[in-house]
Amino acid sequence: MSGSFEIVLPIFILIVGAFVVYLLGRLLQLSNRLLAILTIFILVVTLGVLLLQYLNLPEIIQQPEVFFGLEEPGGILYRSSAVGVFILLIGVVIGILITLYSGEYLSRDPRYLVYYPLVLLTFSGLLGMFTSYNLFNLFLLTELTTITASALVAFRFKQQASIRAGFKYLIMSSLGTMTMLLGIYFVYRSTGSMQLVTPLEAPDEFARIGAACFLLGFSLKAGVVPLHTWVPDVYGNAPAAISGLLAGIMSKSMLFIMPVVCLRLGISQAELGAYLMVFACFNMLLGSVRMLGQESLKHFLSYSSIAQTGYLMFALGMGFYYGVDQVYGVGLFLFMVIAVMKCLAFLAAGIYRHYAGTQNIERLRGVSKHMPVIAHILSIAMAGLAGIPLLAGFTGKWLVFSAALLTADVFAVICLIVFMVSSVISLGGYLPMIIKQYQPPTEPGRLFPGCTTPVKVSKWMLYPAEFLAVMTVVIGIYPSPWVNLVSQVMQWMMVTL
Amino acid sequence: MRPYELILPGITLLPVVGVIVLLLWKNATKRQAAIVGIISESFALVIPIVLLTTLRRDGAVFFSIPWISNLNISFSLSLSWLSITFLITEVVVTLAAMIYSLGEKTGEKNSNYYYALLLLFSLGMSGTTLSDDVFLFYIFWELMLLASVLLIVGWGTGEKRYKASLKYFIITHLGSLMVLVCLIMLYVNFGTASLTELILQAGTLPANMQVFMTIFFIIGFSVKMAIFPMHIWLPDAHTVAPMPVTIILAAAMLSMGAFGVLRFPYSLFSIETMQPFAVWLMIAGLASEVYGALMALAEREIKRIIAYSSVSQMGYILFGLGTLTLRGMQGAIMHVVYHAIVKGLLFMVVGIILEVTRRRNIDEVGGLGNRLPILTVCAAIGVLGISGMPPLGIFNSEWLIFSGGFDSGVSIPLTVMTLIGSLLTLVYALRFFGMIFFGKKNPESLPEKSPRALLVPTIAVTVFLVIEGLLPGALLAWATNGLAELFGGLFL
Numbered sequence: 001m002s003g004s005f006e007i008v009l010p011i012f013i014l015i016v017g018a019f020v021v022y023l024l025g026r027l028l029q030l031s032n033r034l035l036a037i038l039t040i041f042i043l044v045v046t047l048g049v050l051l052l053q054y055l056n057l058p059e060i061i062q063q064p065e066v067f068f069g070l071e072e073p074g075g076i077l078y079r080s081s082a083v084g085v086f087i088l089l090i091g092v093v094i095g096i097l098i099t100l101y102s103g104e105y106l107s108r109d110p111r112y113l114v115y116y117p118l119v120l121l122t123f124s125g126l127l128g129m130f131t132s133y134n135l136f137n138l139f140l141l142t143e144l145t146t147i148t149a150s151a152l153v154a155f156r157f158k159q160q161a162s163i164r165a166g167f168k169y170l171i172m173s174s175l176g177t178m179t180m181l182l183g184i185y186f187v188y189r190s191t192g193s194m195q196l197v198t199p200l201e202a203p204d205e206f207a208r209i210g211a212a213c214f215l216l217g218f219s220l221k222a223g224v225v226p227l228h229t230w231v232p233d234v235y236g237n238a239p240a241a242i243s244g245l246l247a248g249i250m251s252k253s254m255l256f257i258m259p260v261v262c263l264r265l266g267i268s269q270a271e272l273g274a275y276l277m278v279f280a281c282f283n284m285l286l287g288s289v290r291m292l293g294q295e296s297l298k299h300f301l302s303y304s305s306i307a308q309t310g311y312l313m314f315a316l317g318m319g320f321y322y323g324v325d326q327v328y329g330v331g332l333f334l335f336m337v338i339a340v341m342k343c344l345a346f347l348a349a350g351i352y353r354h355y356a357g358t359q360n361i362e363r364l365r366g367v368s369k370h371m372p373v374i375a376h377i378l379s380i381a382m383a384g385l386a387g388i389p390l391l392a393g394f395t396g397k398w399l400v401f402s403a404a405l406l407t408a409d410v411f412a413v414i415c416l417i418v419f420m421v422s423s424v425i426s427l428g429g430y431l432p433m434i435i436k437q438y439q440p441p442t443e444p445g446r447l448f449p450g451c452t453t454p455v456k457v458s459k460w461m462l463y464p465a466e467f468l469a470v471m472t473v474v475i476g477i478y479p480s481p482w483v484n485l486v487s488q489v490m491q492w493m494m495v496t497l
Numbered sequence: 498m499r500p501y502e503l504i505l506p507g508i509t510l511l512p513v514v515g516v517i518v519l520l521l522w523k524n525a526t527k528r529q530a531a532i533v534g535i536i537s538e539s540f541a542l543v544i545p546i547v548l549l550t551t552l553r554r555d556g557a558v559f560f561s562i563p564w565i566s567n568l569n570i571s572f573s574l575s576l577s578w579l580s581i582t583f584l585i586t587e588v589v590v591t592l593a594a595m596i597y598s599l600g601e602k603t604g605e606k607n608s609n610y611y612y613a614l615l616l617l618f619s620l621g622m623s624g625t626t627l628s629d630d631v632f633l634f635y636i637f638w639e640l641m642l643l644a645s646v647l648l649i650v651g652w653g654t655g656e657k658r659y660k661a662s663l664k665y666f667i668i669t670h671l672g673s674l675m676v677l678v679c680l681i682m683l684y685v686n687f688g689t690a691s692l693t694e695l696i697l698q699a700g701t702l703p704a705n706m707q708v709f710m711t712i713f714f715i716i717g718f719s720v721k722m723a724i725f726p727m728h729i730w731l732p733d734a735h736t737v738a739p740m741p742v743t744i745i746l747a748a749a750m751l752s753m754g755a756f757g758v759l760r761f762p763y764s765l766f767s768i769e770t771m772q773p774f775a776v777w778l779m780i781a782g783l784a785s786e787v788y789g790a791l792m793a794l795a796e797r798e799i800k801r802i803i804a805y806s807s808v809s810q811m812g813y814i815l816f817g818l819g820t821l822t823l824r825g826m827q828g829a830i831m832h833v834v835y836h837a838i839v840k841g842l843l844f845m846v847v848g849i850i851l852e853v854t855r856r857r858n859i860d861e862v863g864g865l866g867n868r869l870p871i872l873t874v875c876a877a878i879g880v881l882g883i884s885g886m887p888p889l890g891i892f893n894s895e896w897l898i899f900s901g902g903f904d905s906g907v908s909i910p911l912t913v914m915t916l917i918g919s920l921l922t923l924v925y926a927l928r929f930f931g932m933i934f935f936g937k938k939n940p941e942s943l944p945e946k947s948p949r950a951l952l953v954p955t956i957a958v959t960v961f962l963v964i965e966g967l968l969p970g971a972l973l974a975w976a977t978n979g980l981a982e983l984f985g986g987l988f989l
Contacts, residue, residue, distance in 0.1 A: 388643060389636040398632065401681040420674055427667055435650055435659050480565045487567065 006056075007068040007078050007131060010049045010088070014124035017042035018117035025113045032112040033460070036103035039116040040096050046123070047092045054085050057492050067133075077133040077197055082492035083256050083332070084130025086485075088123070090336055091249040094343050095123055097464035098241040101347055104460035105241055105354060115155060119245075122148040126250065129257050135184045135194040138261070139177060142221075146173040149250060153238040165237035172230040176220035183213025187265055196264050203266025211265035215258060215275065222254040224313065225282040228306050232290075235302035240350020243298060244343035247305040252312055252335055259320065273321025276313040277415050283310025284422035291429045296359045297349045300429065301342070304385060307422055308338045314415050315400050318407060327403040329490035333483060334400065337392040337475060341384040344468035348378035351465065355455050356447050361433060366441030370448045370455050373462070375437040377469045384472045386430040387423055392475035395483075397423065501551050504544055505560040505574050508584070509624050511540035512616045519613040527608040528599065534612035535595050541623050542588045545581050552576060559629065559693075570690045573629035579979035580626040582830060582972070583756045586837045587626070587749035591619040593841055593954055594741035600950025601852060603652050603739035611652060618644035618745060625753055631680040632690045638676070641753065642669055645738075645746060653737040661733035668730040672720025675713045676757065682710060683765075692760075699765035700985070707770045711762045715774065718761075722754030722811045725785040732792075735804035740848035743800065747807045747844060748837040755814050755833055759826075759983060763818070768984040771821055778819025779902070779911045783918060785812030790921035794928060797858045799850060802929055803843050806883060809922060810836045816915055817898035823980060823988050825901020828894045830976035831969065835890035838962045839882040845955040846876045849947050850933060859929065864938030872947050873934045875959040880930040882962055884923040890966035893973075895919065 005012075021042065025035045053060075060080045069077040099119065106112040125145030132138045150173065154166020187210035188194055190203070200207055220227040231251075235243040255276075262272055287307025294300035312334050319328030351374050353359050356367060368375035384391035404416035441447060448455060475482050515537025519530055548558050561573035576584070595615055598604055604611035621644055624637025649662040683695050686702060699707075716727070723731040731751075735743050762771065789809025796802045810832070817829030849872055854862045866873045882889040902912030965972070980988040 389639045394636075398681065401677065402685050405678070405682050405685045420678075424667065424671055424674065427670060428663070431663050431666055432659075435663070438650065439659060478565075480567055483565065483567050 004068050006049075006053065007080050010046045010053070011124045011128050011131070013042065013046050013049060014120045014127070017046075018120035018124070021120065022113065022117040025116075032106050032109075033103045035112060035116050036099050036460075039099045039120065042120060043092050043096045043099060043123075047089070047096070050085055050089050050092060053080060054089060057082055057085065069134075075134075076137045077195065078128075078131045079133050079197075081130045081260070082489050083260075084127060086332065086489040087130065087249070087253050087256060087335065088127050090339050091123060091126065091245075091253070094245065094249055094339060095119060097467060098245055098343070098347070101350070101461050101464045102239075102241050104458040105239065105350060109156070111155065111157075115152070118148045118152050118155075122152065122245075122250070126253060130253075130260075133196040135187060135196060135261075138196070139180055139184060142177050142180065142217075143174075145250070146170065146177060146221075149173070149242075149246065152242045153234050153246070155239055155242065159237070161233075161237040165233045168230050169234045172227075173221060176217040179213045179220070180217035183210040183217065183265075186210030186213065196261065199264040200266050208266045211262045211267045214261045214265065215267065215272075218254045218258040218261070219279070222251050222258070222313075223283075223306055223309050224279050225286050225306065225310075228283070228286070228309075231306055232299050232302040235305060235346075236296055236299040240298070240346045240353060243301070244346035244350075247302070247346060248339040248343040251305075252309060252338065255309070255312055255316055255331075256335070259316070269320040269323060273317045273319070274411075276317030277321055277411065280310045280313035280317055281415055281418040283307060283313060284418050285310075285425075288422040288425040288429070291426065294429075295361055297352065297361055297364065297433070298346070298359050300361065300433065301345050301349060304426060304429065305342060307426060308342065308385070310422065311396075311400065311419065312338065314419055315403060318403055318412055318415075322407045322409065322412070324403070324406065325490060325494050326487070327406070328494070329486045330396075330399040330403045332486040332490055334396045336482065336486065337384070337396045337472075340468055340471050340475065341381050341391075341393060344465060344472060345378060345381035345385065347461070347465045347468065348374050348381060351457060351461050352378075354461065355457065358447075361436060362442060363447065365436045365439050366444075367447060368437045369441075370451060371457065372454055374457060374465070377465050378437065379434045380469045380472055382430040382434050384476070386427050390473070390476045392472045392479075394476055395479040399483075501548060502558055502560050505548065505558050505576055505627075506572075508541045508544045508576075508627060509574065509620060511544075512537045512620045512623070516613045516616050516620075519609040519616070522609050525609045527605050530604070530608035530612040531595060531599050534616055535592060537616055538588060538592050538595060538619055541619065542585065542592065545576060545584055545588075548576055549581075552578065552581065561629065561691075564630075565632070568632075568690075569688060570632045571630055572633060573691060573693075574627040574633075575629035575693065576627060577979070577982055578975055579756075579759060579982050582834065582975050582979055583752065584623055584626045586752070586834050587619060587622040587745075590749040590837050590841055591615065591622075591745055593845075593958060594744045597744065597845055597848070597951065597954045598741040600948055600954070601740060601848065603741060607651070611648070614644050614648050614651070615741070615745070618648065618742075618750075620644075622749055622753055626756060629692045630690045631684055631692060631695065634692070635673070635677055635680055638673060638753075638757075639670075641750060642666065642673065645742065645750065648742045649734060649738045652739045652742070654739070655737060657733070658737035661737045665730040665734040668727070669720055672717040672727070675717035675720075676761075679710045679713045679717070679761070682706070696764050700767060704770070707766050708773075711766060711770060711774060714762045715758060715778070718754040718757035719781070719815070720754070721757065722751055722815065723808050724754075724781055724811055724815055725788040725808060728785070728789070728808045731808060732801050732804045735807070736798065736800045740844060740851070743804075744841050744844045744848075747804065748841040751807055751811055752814070752833040752837065754811070755818065755829065758815075758818055759830075759979075763983045766984075768821060768987055771984075775819050775821045775905065775907050776911070779816050779905075779908060779915075782812045782814070782816025782819055783911055783915050785809065785815060786915060787812075787918045787921060790918065790925055793925040794921065797860060799847050799857060799859050799862075799929075799933070800844075802859065802925065803840070803847055806843070806922070806925065807836075807840060810840070810883070813895065813898055813915075813919075817894075817901055820898070820901035820905040820907070822901040822904040823977075824897045824904055826980050826983075826988075827973060827976045828897025828899075828901055830979060831972055832891065832894035832898060834972055835882070835894050835965070838958060838965060839879055839889075839891060842875065842879040842955065842958045842962055843883065845951070845958060846872060846879055849951045849955065852948060852951065853946075856939070859932050860936075861939055862933055863936030864934070866934035869934075869947050871952060871956065875955050876930055876934060878959050878962060880926040882966070884926045885919060888966050889962060890969065893966065893969045
């Protein structure tokens with residue numbers, strides 16, 4: 001092994017941190033909150049290292065020879081990825097918040113000891129996927145992410161629904177990774193190599209089939225319709241913090257790894273763009289229509305997540321199909337705001353579950369009397385996701401509209417119409433959900449029987465949710481720095497793509 | 498930036514200060530909250546009046562600071578003759594509604610939030626009239642909708658209010674999306690969100706794009722104006738909203754749609770681009786006028802009668818705008834102001850009737866004329882006002898609108914039909930007045946007297962309506978100055 005160790009340092013910290021957290025927790029019998037603090041410490045160190053990497057990115061992208069690993073044939077190479085660093089920066093911040101949240105959320109769960117190491121390992125796998133430039137290594141890291149995430153989904157293993165969701169995620173994700181493995185076979189057969197450092201110059205049919213396998217695998221993991229069937233069960237039954245992590249970061253980040261791999265293996269930008277735009281329409285329509293009839297808040301959020309995956313695919317698809325770099329930047333911005341708002345919505349839903357003991361939307365009617373702050377927070381998240389002005393989602397909507405109209409092409413305009421239809425249908429879901437929280441309850445006294453004063457929500461759960469709610473407003477009111485940030489990342493990414 | 502330009506943002510920022518004070522002052526009584534609300538809102542009235550001298554001298558007052566600089570979006574406001582007419586109208590209506598609120602039960606719970614939302618509702622409308630940046634315009638446009646929905650959900654009447662507010666939000670949001678598409682098309686084509694710059698450049702857009710945008714703008718704004726058949730949100734929303742909110746919705750917010758038509762397609766494109774749409778606008782105006790009047794005639798619920806009358810009155814405004822003549826459009830702008838006063842008065846009257854009789858249907862109340870003489874006089878003036886009787890204001894505006902229709906040469910028969918259709922207004926207005934005040938007495942619904950706190954603002958508005966009708970000169974001059982901004986200065 002040789003090269004610049006800084007590239008893999010965050011992965012190293014996360015993997016070592018996972019074992020340290022587990023061992024310390026086991027040996028010293030640390031409490032849930034102490035383990036949460038320890039995990040936050042590790043995530044903060046990782047964040048610091050990622051920030052340093054981010055600051056050094058201008059230099060690193062000028063030096064493509066900077067790597068870590070073995071350069072010889074069959075060797076494994078890791079390289080810094082601008083998008084990977086950006087996504088992980090957001091991911092780790094969200095990770096810190098959900099860990100803080102879990103400090104209370106898991107207070108009734110004796111299995112917290114394995115929870116935090118699994119979270120750290122999931123992040124290490126995800127970061128590894130962005131930095132690995134070897135197909136087999138990518139496969140292994142994808143599996144690492146899949147297995148750890150499955151374990152997190154099925155964390156509450158005494159609940160049948162959780163076990164079912166965990167299995168479903170494991171099976172569907174494994175199907176995705178198996179498809180990728182098949183893809184590796186085709187690529188290896190075509191090129192005799194598994195490296196991803198440089199794009200294939202003259203990809204033959206086998207390489208392209210291999211690329212298509214990867215496309216399919218990543219689509220499954222991202223929840224692209226019709227491969228989305230696992231999404232509602234998994235997000236709906238996983239612990240809320242994990243649903244937020246999966247819906248906000250993990251699944252959507254697959255859409256950013258997808259082009260890195262597929263474009264290097266022979267799929268053209270136009271093909272990838274067209275694929276994303278066509279299937280984005282299915283995601284947008286199915287997600288927004290199916291969310292309307294849901295009884296469970298988390299299932300409702302799961303279907304809305306499918307629609308948001310569609311919005312993201314639409315933005316990225318336009319970027320590739322029309323070859324407009326700025327449009328790809330819109331995708332990055334959208335990823336950031338969806339991560340913030342989606343995670344916020346799931347955290348708020350989890351707080352309801354934790355205190356009110358229900359996810360049923362009808363039973364939550366009138367919940368604002370007991371939990372006014374959480375009702376306001378969930379309303380901000382929903383309004384943001386609906387694209388109401390002065391919240392983060394509106395800037396995203398404006399940018400997507402601008403991007404689609406900038407292309408001045410019929411294909412983009414058709415997709416834009418679907419986008420508009422989907423956003424109006426979604427309103428029919430978000431608004432009643434917001435309103436129901438403030439309506440008089442259908443069965444007074446059923447929620448919090450005998451309780452007349454507002455429920456006191458633990459600060460461990462409240463602060464992360466409040467932070468994300470503030471971010472939703474701040475990004476909405478003053479999006480300039482965030483737009484600058486994604487523009488910068490997009491420029492760096494285009495150099496390395 | 499000149500000193501007087503610095504006070505322009507006060508129209509939007511000082512009400513925001515009021516909102517912050519109200520949100521922080523959780524224990525405020527209704528009276529305290531109302532005082533904060535009224536004082537904050539008064540700045541939005543005083544500042545434009547202070548800036549009138551400058552407006553006369555310079556023609557417009559601008560304020561601009563960068564906001565999202567990397568997207569070329571700024572916080573830009575401009576006070577022009579076109580905007581000041583709409584601005585003062587909506588601020589006066591909001592102030593009247595705030596004062597009227599004091600006399601009724603709405604907002605007794607969570608008064609601070611109630612008045613904060615009224616301020617935000619008004620802020621949305623003021624911002625809409627003042628925005629000189631399309632991004633900012635849309636934000637204020639949606640703020641207006643959001644605040645009004647929250648007011649209906651929070652303080653409206655009956656379980657039906659949830660469905661009605663949802664319907665109102667989704668339908669008007671659909672219209673807003675059509676407007677948004679056009680705003681972003683402008684932004685993308687010229688790389689700027691500045692409306693002043695867009696007005697200078699929009700004429701260079703390809704003709705088919707201008708036509709497309711005109712259609713989208715007109716349909717989008719017509720939804721807000723509740724023009725038939727895009728009015729379906731209005732009757733329910735008006736019925737379930739608390740009376741002060743209904744007053745603002747009907748008297749001020751609907752006309753924001755007319756402002757949108759004037760501010761965008763009419764300011765951006767040439768009269769030649771608009772010409773093919775003229776006859777369609779007039780037909781839509783006529784249809785709305787007649788449909789609204791017929792529905793008002795058929796309705797039993799008192800609030801819905803006046804609500805449908807708004808659909809009808811907006812038809813006159815659209816008809817006036819469709820004439821594309823100086824007189825027709827002067828009439829349309831004047832009609833916005835007169836309609837605001839008359840509609841405000843009629844809803845105040847309805848509010849008192851509902852308050853004292855506790856009945857919602859017109860056939861359940863009757864014979865109030867003897868019991869409530871002052872209210873009867875106010876209602877009579879309001880009814881005569883909406884019917885276009887001289888010397889009350891709407892007579893002036895309708896005169897100009899019909900003159901414009903005949904001037905336009907587009908369609909004389911359409912103008913004649915609109916003129917005849919206006920008789921329907923007289924019929925539903927007289928039915929409304931006759932049944933409530935001189936109809937068969939219902940002993941169970943006969944009140945002793947009108948609540949004074951509600952009657953005083955009603956009388957004030959009645960007096961204002963009479964004076965305004967007698968002195969149309971200033972308003973006509975403002976409307977004429979405002980029209981000079983349209984079609985590249987065609988009416989200069």
